[in-house]
Amino acid sequence: MTNHTIHTESGLGDSGPKSQAASLLSITDLHKHYHIGGQDLHVLRGVDVTVAHGEWVAVLGSSGSGKSTLLHLIGGLDRPEQGSVTFEGRDIFKLPGAAIDRYRNRHVGFVFQSYHLLPELTALENVLTGAMIRSSILGWPGRRNEARQRAVALLDRVGLGDRMKHRPSKLSGGERQRVAIARALVNEPDVLLADEPTGNLDAETGKQIMSLITELHQQGQTIVMVTHDQQIAESADRRLWLREGSLGEP
Amino acid sequence: MYKLTLILKYLRRKLGPMFAALAVMLCTAMVIIVISVMGGFLDLLQTSAKQLTGDVSVQARSMTGFAYYEELMVEIKALDEVVAATPVVSTFGMINLDGHTIGVNIMGIQPEEFSGIVRYRDTLMWSADDILDYNGIDPDELGATPPAFDLEAMSMTLEPAGFLKGHDAPGVVIGVEVNPYQYRDEQGQYDFRNSAVHQTATLTVLPLTERGAPAELGPSYTNAVVLNEFKSGLYEIDRSQVFVRFDVLQKLLGMERSESPAFDEQTGEPIPGKTSVKPARTSEIVVKGAEGYTLEQVYAAVKYTVLTFDKVPARHHAIAVRTWEQRHAQFINAVKNEKGMVTFLFIIISIVAVVMVATTFYMTVLEKTRDIGVLRAVGASQGGIMGLFLGYGLAVGVVGALLGLALAVSVVWHLNEIQYWLANRLGVSAHYTWCACGGALVGAVVGAAVGFSKRKALKFALLAGLALFLLGLAGAWVSLAQVEDLSFKLNDAISFKMWDPQTYFFDRIPDKVKFYDAFFIVLGAILSSVVGALIPAVLAARLDPVEALRYE
Numbered sequence: 028m029t030n031h032t033i034h035t036e037s038g039l040g041d042s043g044p045k046s047q048a049a050s051l052l053s054i055t056d057l058h059k060h061y062h063i064g065g066q067d068l069h070v071l072r073g074v075d076v077t078v079a080h081g082e083w084v085a086v087l088g089s090s091g092s093g094k095s096t097l098l099h100l101i102g103g104l105d106r107p108e109q110g111s112v113t114f115e116g117r118d119i120f121k122l123p124g125a126a127i128d129r130y131r132n133r134h135v136g137f138v139f140q141s142y143h144l145l146p147e148l149t150a151l152e153n154v155l156t157g158a159m160i161r162s163s164i165l166g167w168p169g170r171r172n173e174a175r176q177r178a179v180a181l182l183d184r185v186g187l188g189d190r191m192k193h194r195p196s197k198l199s200g201g202e203r204q205r206v207a208i209a210r211a212l213v214n215e216p217d218v219l220l221a222d223e224p225t226g227n228l229d230a231e232t233g234k235q236i237m238s239l240i241t242e243l244h245q246q247g248q249t250i251v252m253v254t255h256d257q258q259i260a261e262s263a264d265r266r267l268w269l270r271e272g273s274l275g276e277p
Numbered sequence: 278m279y280k281l282t283l284i285l286k287y288l289r290r291k292l293g294p295m296f297a298a299l300a301v302m303l304c305t306a307m308v309i310i311v312i313s314v315m316g317g318f319l320d321l322l323q324t325s326a327k328q329l330t331g332d333v334s335v336q337a338r339s340m341t342g343f344a345y346y347e348e349l350m351v352e353i354k355a356l357d358e359v360v361a362a363t364p365v366v367s368t369f370g371m372i373n374l375d376g377h378t379i380g381v382n383i384m385g386i387q388p389e390e391f392s393g394i395v396r397y398r399d400t401l402m403w404s405a406d407d408i409l410d411y412n413g414i415d416p417d418e419l420g421a422t423p424p425a426f427d428l429e430a431m432s433m434t435l436e437p438a439g440f441l442k443g444h445d446a447p448g449v450v451i452g453v454e455v456n457p458y459q460y461r462d463e464q465g466q467y468d469f470r471n472s473a474v475h476q477t478a479t480l481t482v483l484p485l486t487e488r489g490a491p492a493e494l495g496p497s498y499t500n501a502v503v504l505n506e507f508k509s510g511l512y513e514i515d516r517s518q519v520f521v522r523f524d525v526l527q528k529l530l531g532m533e534r535s536e537s538p539a540f541d542e543q544t545g546e547p548i549p550g551k552t553s554v555k556p557a558r559t560s561e562i563v564v565k566g567a568e569g570y571t572l573e574q575v576y577a578a579v580k581y582t583v584l585t586f587d588k589v590p591a592r593h594h595a596i597a598v599r600t601w602e603q604r605h606a607q608f609i610n611a612v613k614n615e616k617g618m619v620t621f622l623f624i625i626i627s628i629v630a631v632v633m634v635a636t637t638f639y640m641t642v643l644e645k646t647r648d649i650g651v652l653r654a655v656g657a658s659q660g661g662i663m664g665l666f667l668g669y670g671l672a673v674g675v676v677g678a679l680l681g682l683a684l685a686v687s688v689v690w691h692l693n694e695i696q697y698w699l700a701n702r703l704g705v706s707a708h709y710t711w712c713a714c715g716g717a718l719v720g721a722v723v724g725a726a727v728g729f730s731k732r733k734a735l736k737f738a739l740l741a742g743l744a745l746f747l748l749g750l751a752g753a754w755v756s757l758a759q760v761e762d763l764s765f766k767l768n769d770a771i772s773f774k775m776w777d778p779q780t781y782f783f784d785r786i787p788d789k790v791k792f793y794d795a796f797f798i799v800l801g802a803i804l805s806s807v808v809g810a811l812i813p814a815v816l817a818a819r820l821d822p823v824e825a826l827r828y829e
């Protein structure tokens with residue numbers, strides 16, 4: 028965990044965003060096409076952006092502009108036709124074998140609009156998923172307790188300390204999203220990628236989620252958040268617009 | 278680690294793969310049951326055949342038998358490969374019991390030696406206890422058993438004892454089904470009250486001269502006291518075989534050693550002081566091989582001894598040396614061929630298991646597409662997702678195969694009770710139909726349940742359900758056809774009804790599980806499940822995670 032110190036040592040609310048000098052992610056000239064029915068859809072046409080340690084970047088854009096696509100590329104879930112995403116000096120798309128999955132597992136935390144929890148698992152087990160994926164079967168008994176403690180602490184922190192044994196179907200939308208955020212944080216990722224985290228929630232619940240994210244940011248968590256809601260984007264350090272396939276200032 | 282957690286969760290919470298496990302279980306159980314029963318029959322056939330003839334037999338091709346057998350036996354017994362040998366004289370004849378005349382195969386044996394080579398002593402049905410019980414005598418009050426009541430001792434000498442002596446009649450032990458008054462009840466039991474023990478029977482045989490012509494005096498006969506009844510477990514033997522003492526039958530057939538005055542060939546006048554000797558003859562010598570030698574080695578040694586035996590050089594081609602396997606080849610091959618068919622059945626059923634697992638897993642992958650996307654987003658690799666589904670297949674296979682083994686073991690161990698119950702409730706002929714209907718019903722339920730549990734891919738599920746149903750039906754049909762076919766074949770060969778206790782071939786359905794075969798069947802079933810999971814696993818691993826996350 029390269030940025031381990033950053034978000035554990037800063038106390039709650041006592042420090043602002045970290046110096047933006049050290050960049051964590053740098054995205055250059057990113058292109059993404061989709062081919063459907065013989066048509067070529069050029070969604071991203073050369074996206075350039077750098078994200079610094081501890082920075083909170085909000086990406087705005089109309090529906091269909093390619094915001095989710097960009098987020099998936101940053102998280103290494105999808106591959107671009109052209110361009111690079113450099114994390115700690117290495118292009119993630121040039122990593123060998125399953126290393127990109129390891130990157131996603133250890134350095135990235137995804138939060139989706141529609142939560143995407145695994146229905147068979149309890150809240151606690153959902154939070155533990157990332158830690159379990161990280162560990163081999165043989166290594167698990169050694170790590171289990173530590174991972175569990177971390178997961179319990181995270182659930183406590185998002186205010187679900189008493190719902191740990193509940194399955195997603197027994198939780199409200201806001202609660203589910205909080206479990207999803209806890210899940211994204213279990214491996215102490217360098218960057219949290221949130222795709223319209225409040226999109227499915229009512230205004231009140233959305234506010235709660237936003238204050239949780241703000242709190243995380245204050246503790247030093249780097250965040251890239253996609254939204255089409257200007258108001259929500261206000262809390263971010265930086266707002267960028269995705270228009271016609273490229274990112275720009277508003 | 279997430280794989281294990283998810284597999285355990287899915288095993289408990291997902292319906293589809295539970296049906297896959299059920300299918301694997303039924304397939305495994307079906308094959309283990311068929312293999313165990315068929316293998317059991319083959320073993321029974323082989324042991325009975327072996328026990329009825331000894332390891333190797335030296336047999337006269339002619340009914341007139343062969344001479345100098347005593348000298349030949351000395352040479353055979355001297356072989357390292359042989360532990361025991363005894364002569365047996367046998368002939369077709371008739372036994373008259375209480376006015377009933379029955380055609381039988383009469384065997385003249387030396388009971389003690391014979392019993393060491395061929396199963397005899399433990400086939401005897403009745404003992405002193407049965408007589409005492411029948412007469413209401415308390416054995417404790419009686420003290421020593423009267424010799425005439427000691428049926429086992431008399432059977433082992435074939436000599437009447439006590440008050441049965443003095444009739445100048447030898448003893449005879451008859452097959453239990455030879456006795457016209459004896460019958461097997463529905464439970465497969467015989468009753469001493471119907472037995473012919475202590476009755477006098479008449480044996481009639483046709484002696485032949487050593488050249489094969491009927492003897493001038495015509496048929497010869499003797500009275501004999503029935504000392505016991507035997508039950509070998511092979512119906513054909515039990516209804517057609519009786520035992521008397523070797524020398525009794527030898528004499529009856531005129532095959533004993535005899536001396537007569539020698540005649541001058543020119544004049545036809547007797548030559549005073551000179552006698553011509555006709556040596557004793559036997560039909561057969563049965564041989565028991567020594568421990569540590571294969572049947573082939575024993576056979577080769579005996580055969581060599583017979584071929585080089587100098588007393589009957591010109592006639593040794595008239596003596597056949599055969600192993601028990603050769604003697605019963607036709608009989609045994611009928612069942613051995615079935616083993617090939619069982620292998621075929623095994624392959625079909627493996628395919629059924631593979632298809633069942635593949636279809637249910639394919640549906641599971643469809644149903645879980647979004648979750649697969651989620652797992653990828655949280656950092657699972659392609660290999661991990663593949664491992665998840667292969668492990669799931671393995672788990673389904675292990676659960677299904679072990680349950681199948683348990684089912685098969687409990688069915689096979691209780692096969693006779695089940696068959697008895699079915700035979701009494703449904704009638705033997707309805708048996709197969711019911712089984713087939715049951716198999717089809719299980720197939721239909723599996724199919725329908727799988728169809729209903731997957732609303733998302735209903736069309737596909739219905740198709741898969743139908744396929745499962747048809748496969749289940751075909752599986753049931755093939756396996757039943759196997760059993761039917763075997764019983765028909767044996768029926769043709771030796772007129773027997775497998776599961777009719779009143780006329781039987783073997784008196785019990787084999788109820789030993791073939792654990793050696795079962796081990797490989799269980800392994801095969803587990804492997805089939807993994808193979809069945811392979812394609813869905815590859816598909817799952819190759820899903821585009823972004824597409825998968827969008828999937829509804």
Ligand SMILES: Nc1ncnc2c1ncn2[C@@H]1O[C@H](COP(=O)(O)OP(=O)(O)OP(=O)(O)O)[C@@H](O)[C@H]1O
Binds near residue numbers: 063068088097
């Ligand atoms: N797998 C795909 N195949 C074809 N076209 C796709 C695919 N995924 C996305 N697109 C298209 O790419 C464009 C960008 O999609 P994306 O989901 O990134 O938009 P978005 O900005 O996140 O929109 P929203 O705000 O509605 O979530 C859309 O026009 C969409 O139709």
Ligand SMILES: [Mg+2]
Binds near residue numbers: 094095
């Ligand atoms: Mg989107």
